[in-house]
Amino acid sequence: MRLNRRAALAGGTAAAMLGAGRAGAQSPVRVRRGAGDLTATSDDVVAFAEAVRIMKGRRDGLSWARQTQIHHRDSQHNNGLFLPWHRQQLVHMERIVARLTGHDAFAMPYWDWQEHRFLPSWVCDSDSPLFERNRARGVETLDFAAARWAESAYTAKLASDGFDTFCGKLPEGAGMVEGYGHNHIHQLIGGAMRHPRTSAQDPMFWLHHSNVDRVWATWHRNQGRDLYPADWSALTVTGFVDVEGRPVGALPVGGTLETRPLGYDYDRLYPFPVFNVPEGGPPGATRRIPTGAQSWTVRAAAAGGGRASLTLPDEAVARMRDADDALMIAGEGAVAYAREAALEDRSLEIRMTCDGRERSLGSSPTFVHLPEPGAGHHAHRGPYVLPFRFGEEVLNLLASGDGPAAVTAFAEDLAPELARADARAEWIELTLTLTETRWA
Incomplete structure (x- = not known):
């Protein structure tokens, strides 16, 4: 890499240095690499730091x-545009960094908090432009893979989740990758990262979202293009600026699905856990063949305050209590809270309870994009909706008693010292499907 530091530091001459025609020229695919494998002297780290220094000195x-x-x-959050919007912001930032620094091959590093459990040392150096003073106390030594929310059993399943479950819903509703693989990193890093209005000022925002994008790229490889709804692909995302700082028009979501046409790829895709493990059945049996299914859908309005609760149908609970290894359980639901400032800095806790015992069905800190006055394009107006799900793991809880079973959600205050009023729950819903099978 060659950085013309004099031209770059001048701030206004980098575009002239590279030439206006370069933005549309074909160039090799940029390769995003893991932040834990890079050092402060790696080309992409040097270029990112230099670009941040330049950009902090500009007012255009x-x-x-x-x-x-x-x-x-x-930005789009808590809906099905979350992934394509953030992919486009990253792509445009990469192009800006390349233009400002002359490092044409720049690719945004990704930080995989499961593989590299601590923040990269080069974002914790107080002399670096990549350092952000407004972070949580002690975050430089925090083991993110062992921290709260990190070991959730309800994160995205990259080999089997459908579109709505993985990507989210419109007009409102987070997907599993956002609700359980994205939000908690914002809360744990803290400071500016806690809220959408400030999070992009921390350079860690870009490394984190590069990894979230990598998760999507992995799911896309497994699932293919046919899973995307046509009406979703026809939508657009907007708000970005080009390498000259000029507003970019609306961009079709359908043009955002593949990384290589956008000019980048990953050195390796996400090393997701094995979700489709061999099932344990009778000797010689290898799979379960469905023979029939029954579904129940339950929805309940919140009674007021910060809690929402629904009771599982008695018939369904009775069948689950009698379950053998041939019964398959699929519970998919969501809980909604009013989108307002009182919901910030909360953790939505979803529990199944029965006869005084409980089991967690999901735990996620909120990341609330509050509506802006005059906002138009896909504005955040509706409630904040978090999904949850469960399967056979609830059988032990149900077998422990003979009373009714309920699913309850509440919003834990992560800043109790502020003595705020409760967040307002609006509703909770659940679709429970029990599938009878036979082993073969």
Whole structure:
């Protein structure tokens, strides 16, 4: 890499240095690499730090403040546009870094908190532009893979989740990758990262979202293009700026599905856990063949305050209590809270209870994009909706008693010292499907 530091530090001459025609030229695919494998002297780290330094000194469309504002006003959260919107913001940032520094091959590093459990040392160096003073106390030594929310059993299943479950719903409703693989990193890093209006000012935002994008790329490889609904692919995302700092028009979601046409790829895809493990059945049996299924859908309005609860149908609970290894259980639900400031800095806790015992069905800190006055394009207006799900793991809980079973959600306050009023729960819903099978 060759960085013309004099031209770059001048801030306004980098575009002239590379030439206006370069933005549309074909170039080799950029390769995003794991942050834990890089050092402070790696080309991409040097270029990212240099670009942040330059952008923090500008007051135009290429300023660091402009990127924070873009995310504050236009980013998509808690809905099915979360993944394509953030992919486009990353792509445009990569192009800006390349233009400002002359490092044409720049690719945003990704930080995989499961593989590299601590923050990269080069974002914790107080002399680096990649250091952010406004982070949680002690975050430099935090083991993210052992921290709260990290060991959730309800994160995205990259080999089997369907579109709505993985990507999210419209107009409102997070997918599993956002609700359980994304939110908690924002809360644990803390400071500016806790809220959409400030999170993009921390360089860790970009490394984190590069990894979230890598998770999507892995799921896409497993599932293929046919899983995307046509009406979703026809939508657009907007709010970005080009390498000159000029606003970019609306971009079709359908043009965002593949990484290589956008100019980048990953050195390796996400090393997801094995979800489809061999099932244990009778000797010689290898699979279960469905013979019939019954479903129940239950929805309940919140009674007021920060809790929402529903009771499972007695018939379904009785069948699960009598279950043998041929019964398959699939519970999929969601809980909704009013989208307002009182919901910030909470953890939504979803529990199944029976006869005084309980089991967690999901735990996720909130990341609330509050509606902006005058916001238009896919504005955040509806409730904040978090999904949850369960399977056969609830059988031990149900077998422990003979009373009714319920699913309850509540919003734990992560800042109790502020003595705030409760977040307002709106509703909770569940679709429970029990499938009878035979072993073969």
